Amino acid sequence: VPxxxxxxxxxxxxxxxxxxxxxxxxxxxxxxxxxxxxxYHPLTTVFQAVRLIETITARRQSAQALGEITLALExxxxxxxxxxxxxxxxxxxxxxxxxxxxxxxxLLVRKRVPVAGGMAGGSADAAAALVACNALWGTGLGxxxxxxLASRLGADVPFPLLGSTAVGHGxxxxxxxxxxxxxxxxxxxxxxxxxxxxxxxxxxxxxxxxRGGPQEVSEAMTVALRSGSPQALAACLHNDLQAAALDxxxxxxxxxxxxxxxxxLRAIVSGSGxxxxxxxxxxxxxxxxxxxxxxxxxxxxALRADAPVAGARVVG
Ligand code: C5P
Numbered sequence: 001v002p003x004x005x006x007x008x009x010x011x012x013x014x015x016x017x018x019x020x021x022x023x024x025x026x027x028x029x030x031x032x033x034x035x036x037x038x039x040y041h042p043l044t045t046v047f048q049a050v051r052l053i054e055t056i057t058a059r060r061q062s063a064q065a066l067g068e069i070t071l072a073l074e075x076x077x078x079x080x081x082x083x084x085x086x087x088x089x090x091x092x093x094x095x096x097x098x099x100x101x102x103x104x105x106x107l108l109v110r111k112r113v114p115v116a117g118g119m120a121g122g123s124a125d126a127a128a129a130l131v132a133c134n135a136l137w138g139t140g141l142g143x144x145x146x147x148x149l150a151s152r153l154g155a156d157v158p159f160p161l162l163g164s165t166a167v168g169h170g171x172x173x174x175x176x177x178x179x180x181x182x183x184x185x186x187x188x189x190x191x192x193x194x195x196x197x198x199x200x201x202x203x204x205x206x207x208x209x210x211r212g213g214p215q216e217v218s219e220a221m222t223v224a225l226r227s228g229s230p231q232a233l234a235a236c237l238h239n240d241l242q243a244a245a246l247d248x249x250x251x252x253x254x255x256x257x258x259x260x261x262x263x264x265l266r267a268i269v270s271g272s273g274x275x276x277x278x279x280x281x282x283x284x285x286x287x288x289x290x291x292x293x294x295x296x297x298x299x300x301x302a303l304r305a306d307a308p309v310a311g312a313r314v315v316g
């Protein structure tokens with residue numbers, strides 16, 4: 001993307017549009033502590049970016065339309081707002097504010113991460129919007145500055161900037177890359193109705209689940225990731241929010257059982273759910289598990305995806 005060259009002193013890139021891809025995530029490990037005074041829960045998590053990819057195209061507006069930030073979905077979805085409450089719109093606003101840009105932008109979103117599924121699709125959109133607008137507007141913020149804007153937008157927004165495999169501390173927003181080898185095959189069981197993240201955290205509190213601080217990432221998990229063995233990783237998958245998600249949606253226990261009976265190495269609730277993430281050994285396993293999930297009638301869709309993949313990046 002040509003950027004900032006040319007005779008114009010205005011802080012604007014010269015491209016008329018910028019396309020950015022950003023990945024959804026699964027939590028390989030999620031340990032949650034007791035909430036602080038702000039209601040947020042301190043946590044330790046291991047994120048892995050999966051090949052379910054959100055695409056945002058940021059388009060420069062005509063001179064008549066300057067200053068507005070608009071958003072449209074490639075495939076309209078009632079569950080996704082397109083007004084100022086959309087996290088990607090808020091991301092563009094926060095970047096404009098931080099850099100003094102008065103130019104608007106038209107954002108077009110292609111969604112592939114399940115909505116309200118515990119896979120941070122909205123956060124991926126926000127991360128993609130930050131990267132896209134930073135390039136379109138020629139604002140030239142570095143990764144660190146984008147990370148700090150991202151953490152103001154939401155706990156899960158910094159990770160899709162980084163991608164691959166990473167540890168999250170704090171609210172999940174303080175992310176550090178984690179050494180991981182190999183490729184992992186996942187099958188994700190999707191549901192028609194999403195779960196609200198605050199509701200799952202609230203049920204977690206009601207169940208008295210968060211005692212003290214969060215646990216650190218186990219040695220077994222770091223060793224498993226370094227080895228690249230899906231069997232070793234399966235043995236240490238862990239999600240503290242799973243009990244709360246199962247309490248709100250008891251049928252998710254059946255989804256887990258179906259996936260494991262069909263040969264998944266392990267199946268767990270992804271983040272705050274209701275998506276169930278099944279780790280499988282290979283492509284044949286993925287096909288068996290996806291088929292079993294679909295014929296069980298317990299889920300809306302079964303999506304296969306490999307991981308890890310890169311973080312938000314300009315692709316056109
Ligand atoms: O940061 P984000 O807006 O994604 O968080 C959504 C909600 O999830 C928060 O309002 C809070 O209820 C809950 N949450 C939490 N502790 C975290 C992250 C999120 O309680 N570490």
